[in-house]
Amino acid sequence: MTNEAERVRPIPYSGKSSTRQMIDAALMTTLLALCSQIAVPLPLVPINLALLAVYLCALVLNGRWALISVGLYLLMGTVGLPVFAGFRGGPSALFGPTGGYLLGYLCAVAVIVPLAPSANTLWRRALVCTLGLLACYVPGTLWLMLMTGRALPQVLPLAVYPFLPGDLLKIAMAASMAPKLRTALRRVK
Numbered sequence: 745m746t747n748e749a750e751r752v753r754p755i756p757y758s759g760k761s762s763t764r765q766m767i768d769a770a771l772m773t774t775l776l777a778l779c780s781q782i783a784v785p786l787p788l789v790p791i792n793l794a795l796l797a798v799y800l801c802a803l804v805l806n807g808r809w810a811l812i813s814v815g816l817y818l819l820m821g822t823v824g825l826p827v828f829a830g831f832r833g834g835p836s837a838l839f840g841p842t843g844g845y846l847l848g849y850l851c852a853v854a855v856i857v858p859l860a861p862s863a864n865t866l867w868r869r870a871l872v873c874t875l876g877l878l879a880c881y882v883p884g885t886l887w888l889m890l891m892t893g894r895a896l897p898q899v900l901p902l903a904v905y906p907f908l909p910g911d912l913l914k915i916a917m918a919a920s921m922a923p924k925l926r927t928a929l930r931r932v933k
Contacts, residue, residue, distance in 0.1 A: 811854065
């Protein structure tokens with residue numbers, strides 16, 4: 745038996761509510777920028793809450809608006825706005841060693857969005873977010889290997905293993921928070 749609060753479906757928008765879609769996407773972009781600043785600095789890749797916001801964006805917004813929201817965040821950071829972890833911005837942040845993880849946010853959204861309509865329970869949402877995490881880790885880790893010249897066995901202990909417990913916690917948080925956030929966005933007129 746599924747509790748109604750656990751069900752997550754994309755917010756239904758009619759063709760005439762594109763303003764509402766833009767506002768929701770802008771709010772999610774803002775959430776992503778804020779969550780990026782809640783960070784613990786580490787030598788190569790900082791621990792932050794950005795992926796939590798990415799998961800929520802993908803679970804709450806309709807497909808293209810989730811991609812637009814994350815894409816806008818990346819564009820803002822690329823042009824120099826300090827939205828990336830540690831108040832960094834500019835092309836060097838996006839094309840530096842951790843840039844693959846930033847681009848991996850788009851991959852995560854692209855994986856989660858088509859699966860979100862069937863993720864109507866806590867466990868399904870968690871599974872979908874786990875697939876999104878893998879979609880973020882793959883390009884990020886490959887990019888880090890390319891940028892540092894290190895092999896996979898050298899990169900995993902630096903850029904993946906330390907992050908797994910926190911990322912699993914972010915997945916659990918997103919899976920439980922998504923229905924509440926969706927309800928809150930529906931109530932905002």
